[in-house]
Structures are given as C-alpha cells and as structure tokens.
Amino acid sequence: MRRSQLFAETLRQAPADADAPGYQFLLRGGFVQPLAAGIFTYLPLGMRVKEKVERIMREEMNAIGGQEVVMPVVHPAELWQETGRWYSIGPELARFTARGDRQMVLAMTHEEVIADLLRRQVQSYRQLPIMLYQIQTKFRDEPRARGGMIRAREFTMKDAYSADAGEEGLDRSYRDQYEAYFRIFRRAGIEPVVVGADVGIMGGSGADEFMAILPIGEDQILLCEACGYAANRQIATFRKPQPGAEQQASLEEVATPDAATIAELAAFLGIPESETAKATFFMAGDRFIFAVVRGDMEVNETKLANAVGAADLRPARPEELAGTGIVAGYASPIGVHGVTVVVDDLVAASPNLVAGANREGYHLRNTNYGRDYTADIVTDIASAYAGAPCPRCGEPMRMERAVEVGNIFKLGTRFTEPLGVTFLDEEGREKPIIMGSYGIGVDRLIGVVAEVHHDEKGLIWPESIAPFQVYLVGLDLDDEAVLAAADTLYTQLQARRVEVLYDDRHERAGVKFNDADLLGIPLRITVSRRTVAQAAAEVKRRSETATRLVPLEEVDEMLAAHAEAPVTVGNI
RNA sequence: CGGGGUGUGGCGCAGUUUGGUAGCGCGCCUGCUUUGGGAGCAGGAGGUCCCCGGUUCAAAUCCGGGCACCCCGACCA
Known part of the structure; x- marks a missing residue:
C-alpha cells in the first residue's frame, strides 16, 4: 500500500478529549474515529490490526475444536424474558420497538441465543460436547463510556460457548479455553494475570477474569506474590486480624459532638479506627440493608449483595432512613428495626467496639455482638486492601489496577434450565445441557495493547498484530x-x-x-x-x-x- | 444518577469577566525555494461561535431551557 493512497490522516496534536496515551496515538495515527461516546469507526489501519487480532482468535479457537458461527445482533425480547434477564438487567440492555409493536433488544451478549440454538439442534448426548464461537458486535448502553477503546458501548467480542453433558465435560472445556486464552493474549503481546471473579449477571458456579495490569484499569485486583493467590477485589478475601481478647465491658454512652465520621470519632476519643464499628446503609430493591464493618475497613458491595442475595445494591438515600431508628453519622445496629442487619465476621468477634448510639452527637463504648445486638447475617463483607494479609499464606498482598480483557464462566444450567435446553443421556434420561461462556473484547484488547506498547513518539505494535x-x-x-x-x-x-x-x-x-x-x-x-x-x-x-x-x-x-x-x- | 469541566474552521486554542459583528498556531490549496527527524517566503480557501428561546440598537460574550463531550464517583460478563 502506498502511503499517498492510504486513508489515514495523521494528527500532530491529540484531540483534547482523549486522555490515555495509547488511545491518543490510535486517534492521531488514524486507526479509529469516534462517532459518539464509546462508538467507533475502524479506519483502514485499525481494521488491519483488528483483522489480525481476530485471526489469532480464530486460530486458537479452532485449535481447541471451536466452530465459528455468527448470531444476530437484534434479538426478540421474548427470549430475554424467558431467562428473566429482560427484567433483571437495567438500561444497559438497549431495547427498542420494531414494526407492529414488537419488542426487540440489541445483543449485549449471546447466551440466550446460543441456548436457543442448542435447544433447537441438540437432542442426544451423542452430539456433545459442542464448542461454538463467534466474533460479533455487542451493544451495551454503559452509563459511562470511558478510556477510549477500553470501555466502549458498541464493541466487538469474541465469545465462545461450550455445551457439555456433565460437569467433567465442562471442566475440560473450561480448561481448554483457559489455555487458549493465554495463547491468544501472549500472541497479541500482553501478559495477563488470571483472577477469581464474581459471576455477576451471568450466574453460574465459577468465573475467572484475565486482567491486564494498567494504571488506567477500572478494576482492582489483589495479588499475593508469595503463594500466587489472585482475585478481583470484588470477591477477594483476606486473613482477618485476630480480634482482641479482653473481657466484655459494660455499655457506656459518650458524647461525641461533631464526630460523624470514623476518622473524627477515632481522633476525638484518641483510639485507633480498628476499635470502632462503621455502619453503612444500602437498598436492595425495597429492602433496607444495614451493613457493619470494623472502622478501619470498607464494605465490599459485591460481597454484601451476594450475602443478602440481591442482584443490585445502591446506597440508601437520607429520606429512606426515616422510621428505622438510624441516625446517620451516629449509627449502630443497636435500636434499629425493620432492616436487614449484616455484620462482618470480624466485628462480631471483636469485643468492646465503639459504635453509634443512634442519637445525634453520641456514641456507645463497649458494644458487643450477641450481648447488645444481633444480626440477620454474620459473614465476610469487608473489602480487601493493599497490604491485606493473603487468605492462603498470610503474606501482605499487592493491589493493582487492571483492565479485564477476557473472562471465562462456568454457567452450568443457568440458561439451559429456564429455556428447557435438554438432551437424552445414555440411559434415555432428559437432562439440561451444561454450558460455559468465554469472552474476549477485541477492541478492548487492541486498546490495551496500545496502552502497553508505545513510547513518547507513538505506538510500537507487536509484529503479530501490526497493521x-x-x-x-x-x-x-x-x-x-x-x-x-x-x-x-x-x-x-x-x-x-x-x-x-x-x-x-x-x-x-x-x-x-x-x-x-x-x-x-x-x-x-x-x-x-x-x-x-x-x-x-x-x-x-x-x-x-x-x-x-x-x-x-x-x-x-x-x-x-x-x-x-x-x-x-x-x-x- | 450525583459532583466538576468543556463546546469557537479538520486538530489544538485565545476571545466571554467589561456586549460592538471572530482571531492565533498547526493542518489544507497554489506558486517559488528547500530536502535525513514535524521547512521558509508569498498568496488563498475554510466558521449556523453546540441548539432553541429571551434581553438589547447590537449577543461567541448577558439570562433561561435543552443537547453533546470529557473527568471523578456510582454502575459494569
């Protein structure tokens, strides 16, 4: 290709709304052109990179027995209603009405369609296992697109789906994908770390995420260099400190004017934050959730949502505190009613914490779980933090920002059960197909490579995906x-x-x-x-x-x- | 959805405080010179100043209402 013919106008200055350096170079070099927030045109140079990334993905998917399909981008709403996700997913699922008042959705993922496909095509265990994949457009109406290609609304994804007769088969498919993913990422020039993850809206029994460590990453991950433990902060656990062993002392109200935060409270009383209890309030639908962690820790919303079995959690608004007996800034579970109380296991085990008195300007010394209050749920709801002791070996963990470039899920029967996707096994019994789902964001991967491989002058593509x-x-x-x-x-x-x-x-x-x-x-x-x-x-x-x-x-x-x-x- | 910021030619920006009919750099076009790390000179093209409404003799500028984009947070296979 002659440069004089190439449709690529390079810019000497980066557009002001691009912040990440790799993204700036993608714009300046004429690889992509934004149309709207999180929606991009691939120009010829970018297209060549994309094509090479996709070629690597095809090779590696084919190598583990994957067969390529292409599924529609527009789906009838009925399919999403059958699995319930029409109702459980919010506005990020783009919906529209087609001619004749038919409700449709834009594909944000394809589990429904693949399950429907399997339902129509598979009757016998003899047809299993099956590994299908596609490289297809997805649309998610993200509340906030950011980071250029890293978090787009319309994007291309390589998504693969496995269908197996049993758990052993799923384990094998999952392992194949896991290994193929490492080959794909390495060939594309990045070295991801794998972390255990929350299953989120996918449901299912387990998930791993492939993370590229980058300062612009939106996720936080905890890593133990001593033993290799790695987890998304959303689910990361840590070895909790030993609670104090002192005798329970008697409850005592103390005036703490203007000490509505833990920092102010600890300073006012001259005690460490670890000797206090922190109360936070959330809404899970109509349920009011009262969560308590030790004062020096933070509530982990993912853990909390999982603990109360909620799909969604949001901070409670001040007016929602009315009638619960809670006084914000001076709150504790003592004297509250009509709410679901969740107490972190460390708080439940720690004697004589200072907690709110539910009275403006007052706290209580020597609160003790069991004696002064109880909870609906006692479990781990504290967020892991940089330096937290590893849950396996106790060594301090590192916390890093990272971009999720791929994920793999053991879906089990999450979609096949509600959709009635069954097969007949060797004994003629009808069973639901066991599924897995495996995704890599193509554009995100390109964006990540651009962030990793550049200097002050521009991009430095790995040979494997250079235009x-x-x-x-x-x-x-x-x-x-x-x-x-x-x-x-x-x-x-x-x-x-x-x-x-x-x-x-x-x-x-x-x-x-x-x-x-x-x-x-x-x-x-x-x-x-x-x-x-x-x-x-x-x-x-x-x-x-x-x-x-x-x-x-x-x-x-x-x-x-x-x-x-x-x-x-x-x-x- | 909360907080903050920005919308002026293809890109980067000034002008807005104090209303007077739009400017700079880069890029683009033509000519001449130049030619190993973003050339020089000369000439030129290109703008509904985000949109709608209002105030005013007069609005990029003031007022009201929208919209878009960016950042932080919330959210997020």
Whole structure:
C-alpha cells in the first residue's frame, strides 16, 4: 500500500478529549474515529490490526475444536424474558420497538441465543460436547463510556460457548479455553494475570477474569506474590486480624459532638479506627440493608449483595432512613428495626467496639455482638486492601489496577434450565445441557495493547498484530535513481508477500519518520540518495534506536528469512 | 444518577469577566525555494461561535431551557 493512497490522516496534536496515551496515538495515527461516546469507526489501519487480532482468535479457537458461527445482533425480547434477564438487567440492555409493536433488544451478549440454538439442534448426548464461537458486535448502553477503546458501548467480542453433558465435560472445556486464552493474549503481546471473579449477571458456579495490569484499569485486583493467590477485589478475601481478647465491658454512652465520621470519632476519643464499628446503609430493591464493618475497613458491595442475595445494591438515600431508628453519622445496629442487619465476621468477634448510639452527637463504648445486638447475617463483607494479609499464606498482598480483557464462566444450567435446553443421556434420561461462556473484547484488547506498547513518539505494535510489517520510507524521490530503487524494493517486498506501507509522499524526512514512529510499524526501511549511493537501504526496528545498512539486493531475502518467527501472522 | 469541566474552521486554542459583528498556531490549496527527524517566503480557501428561546440598537460574550463531550464517583460478563 502506498502511503499517498492510504486513508489515514495523521494528527500532530491529540484531540483534547482523549486522555490515555495509547488511545491518543490510535486517534492521531488514524486507526479509529469516534462517532459518539464509546462508538467507533475502524479506519483502514485499525481494521488491519483488528483483522489480525481476530485471526489469532480464530486460530486458537479452532485449535481447541471451536466452530465459528455468527448470531444476530437484534434479538426478540421474548427470549430475554424467558431467562428473566429482560427484567433483571437495567438500561444497559438497549431495547427498542420494531414494526407492529414488537419488542426487540440489541445483543449485549449471546447466551440466550446460543441456548436457543442448542435447544433447537441438540437432542442426544451423542452430539456433545459442542464448542461454538463467534466474533460479533455487542451493544451495551454503559452509563459511562470511558478510556477510549477500553470501555466502549458498541464493541466487538469474541465469545465462545461450550455445551457439555456433565460437569467433567465442562471442566475440560473450561480448561481448554483457559489455555487458549493465554495463547491468544501472549500472541497479541500482553501478559495477563488470571483472577477469581464474581459471576455477576451471568450466574453460574465459577468465573475467572484475565486482567491486564494498567494504571488506567477500572478494576482492582489483589495479588499475593508469595503463594500466587489472585482475585478481583470484588470477591477477594483476606486473613482477618485476630480480634482482641479482653473481657466484655459494660455499655457506656459518650458524647461525641461533631464526630460523624470514623476518622473524627477515632481522633476525638484518641483510639485507633480498628476499635470502632462503621455502619453503612444500602437498598436492595425495597429492602433496607444495614451493613457493619470494623472502622478501619470498607464494605465490599459485591460481597454484601451476594450475602443478602440481591442482584443490585445502591446506597440508601437520607429520606429512606426515616422510621428505622438510624441516625446517620451516629449509627449502630443497636435500636434499629425493620432492616436487614449484616455484620462482618470480624466485628462480631471483636469485643468492646465503639459504635453509634443512634442519637445525634453520641456514641456507645463497649458494644458487643450477641450481648447488645444481633444480626440477620454474620459473614465476610469487608473489602480487601493493599497490604491485606493473603487468605492462603498470610503474606501482605499487592493491589493493582487492571483492565479485564477476557473472562471465562462456568454457567452450568443457568440458561439451559429456564429455556428447557435438554438432551437424552445414555440411559434415555432428559437432562439440561451444561454450558460455559468465554469472552474476549477485541477492541478492548487492541486498546490495551496500545496502552502497553508505545513510547513518547507513538505506538510500537507487536509484529503479530501490526497493521503492516514494514514502513518503507522513500526520501529524495525526485532523484530518478532513488525513486527507481525505492519502487523496486517496494515491488520486491510485495512479491515476497511482505505487508509494506510505502511512504511515497512529497514530504520531508522528518514528517515521514515521525509518521513511521506514530504508526508503530515494526520495521522501518529507508531508501534515500545517501543509501542508494551505497546500494543499500537503512533498516531500523521501531522498538530499537539502532539503524543498519543492508545491501538492497539482500533486503527482501532478509525479510523472507524473518518469516519463520512463530508468533507472526502474514509473511514477514 | 450525583459532583466538576468543556463546546469557537479538520486538530489544538485565545476571545466571554467589561456586549460592538471572530482571531492565533498547526493542518489544507497554489506558486517559488528547500530536502535525513514535524521547512521558509508569498498568496488563498475554510466558521449556523453546540441548539432553541429571551434581553438589547447590537449577543461567541448577558439570562433561561435543552443537547453533546470529557473527568471523578456510582454502575459494569
């Protein structure tokens, strides 16, 4: 491809609304063009990257027995009503009315459709196992798209679904996907960490997330370097400190004016925050949830939601406290009524904590679980934190921000049961199919690679997904000998099936070199009056600063030899 | 959905406080010169100043109401 023909206008300055550096380069280089918040057009350069990422995914999915399908983006509402997600998922599920008042949804995921497909096609255990995948558009009306390609509303996902006759089969499919995922991410140039995850709206029995550690990540993960424990903060546990062993003392009200926060309270009384109890209030639908953790810890909303069996939790509004006996800022479970009380197990085990008196300006010393109050649920609802002791080995854990680039779920019968997706086993018994679901965000992966692989000048694509393998810079092209040499090399490289972008524009050297750096193509080859005088071309790797001269007749041979590299797609 | 910010030519911005009919840099077009790290000179094209309404002799600027986009939080396979 000649640069003069390529539809890619590079920008010297990044649009002001792009903050992440990798995303800025994707915009400046002409890889993608935003249409609206979280909705993008892929331009030719971006399309080439996307195509290569998808090719890797296809290869790895095919390698574990996956078969490709494409399912619709528009689904009838009835299917989503059958699984209940029509009702349980909020406005992020985009709904619209088609002709004749038919309710439709835009696919945010495809479990319903795949389950329906299996329901229609599978009758016998002899047809199982099945592994299907697609690379297809999804739409999620996210409350807030951000981070460029990392969190889009319309995006492309590689989603795979396994159908097995039993748990052992699911374990095997899950393991195959797990390993394929590592191969996909490594080939695309990132090294993810796998963390245990919450099953969220997917339901099912287990889930792992593939996380790319990045400061712009929206997720937080806890990692133990000593034993390898890794978990999303949403579900991460930690070894709780030993509660104090002192005797229970008698309850005592103490005036604590203007001490409505734990920090103020601890400072006022001259005690550590760990000797206090913190109360927070949530609504799970119509249920009022009163949650208590030790003062130095935070409530983990995911754990709390799971503890009370709620799909959704939101902070309670002040007016919702009316009639419960709760006084915000001075709250404790003592004297409250009509609410579901959930107490963290550490609080329940800790003697003589300072807690609110449910009276403006007063707290209680020496509150004790069991003696002074009880709870509907006592369990772990505290959030793990940086430095928290590992639940397995007790060593302090690291907390990192990360982007979820892939996830795998053991769905079990979450979708096949309500939809009646069954098969007959060897004994002629009807059983629900056991499913797994496995997703990778294609655009998000590209966005993550861009964030990981760049320098101050631009992108540095891994060879495996670079839009071109070679950026051929022609300088002094008004010199006929140089033009002929550059054109010849271009033709030779194309004949070798090397993907080459030939900068034949009438631009100055600086412009071309800077564009080459911005676009991040792995190899730059320069032909100029200077190099032609030595019958050579200058070769430079984007990832390195060194250049070297290679005789013109050897350049295409050199690249052909290079084609052996295992991770490479294409002919270089 | 709460808090904050921003909407002015393709991109980056000034102008808004104190109303007077739109400007700078980059990019783009033409010509000449230049030519290994974002050239110089000369000439030129390009803008419903986010939208609607109001105030005013006069609105990018003041007032009201929308919308869009960005950041933080909430939310999130």
